[in-house]
Amino acid sequence: MALNKYDEIARAAIHLFNRKGYHATSVQDIADEVKLQKGSLYHYITSKEELLLQIVSRSINGFSHELEGIVNLPESATERLKKAIHHHFGIVAGDVEMTTVLLRDAFLLSQDQHKIIVVAMDRYLDHWVRILQEGMKSGEFREGDPRLAALSILGACNWVYRWYNPNGAKSAKEIADYFCELHLRGIVVGE
């Protein structure tokens, strides 16, 4: 499927931010990458910063949207946590470049714009916390601090963008399975 022009521009920017860094990437570079005159590019974007904000907003909302569905499934907390880990890995492994921009570059936004992303990231964390809370409340998970437990799992899963290699010996699915094993043993009663 052909990307629409805006998506093509966003994809080019993601690629350039990964390769050259956000600061070293000029609007001209992005225009060159999508074969537009700089003036024409401005029909689609207002500024490089606005484009970064759009990219990271879409990215974190993509992470959250599906997780929200998982949290609300009529399944055990254990099952939902496994699905959450696989969901997160699926996005990271499926689009390391976009995840890198989200997790590495979002702080380069102005304070006000960064705040928007921090709030959206907190909302994503909240979904994880809810699974942990429900599992602890029902006795399925050991008692503990649901927020810290969520931060431990999510931290491990977030860090993946720094080391994941699509050509590595293990697939994203295999790594996610192993992470489920490690983290669920840490919290599930009787595991």
Next chain:
Amino acid sequence: MALNKYDEIARAAIHLFNRKGYHATSVQDIADEVKLQKGSLYHYITSKEELLLQIVSRSINGFSHELEGIVNLPESATERLKKAIHHHFGIVAGDVEMTTVLLRDAFLLSQDQHKIIVVAMDRYLDHWVRILQEGMKSGEFREGDPRLAALSILGACNWVYRWYNPNGAKSAKEIADYFCELHLRGIVVGE
């Protein structure tokens, strides 16, 4: 104890990189912060990038140096892993600003300089992997992939710099204790 001038400059830079960001911090800003003329500052540093390289090199070498001692202790892998987690938390919580520069800003270095830091970070990871390997080999830890298990624990511990709040309800020691519990249950046989 008074810092020597170079340490004072490094500390000022760490503070400014945290507050304003690396790119938005000028050499003039650093000079102002330590009350030197820009010309005099250049007696101590060659460039902002060289200063960033020095800061992150020192930081990652600080992480590694003590961990190397822990890895070589004549203790069980479980004990050494607990000590490693506490060691890592101690540095992060003791100096969130420096850890932020290390884990957030190192990639802003030029490719060659960043490579130096990536190699040093890999060496730090290797120490963690060695504890995992030894525990798995002796049967103290469940069989698994020592590198992935190390990346899971280290990822969770690294992510701490993004959310740790020195004024939060739990101390760094309490959080580290809980992380030990979560991660050791995940790998230790019979836990």
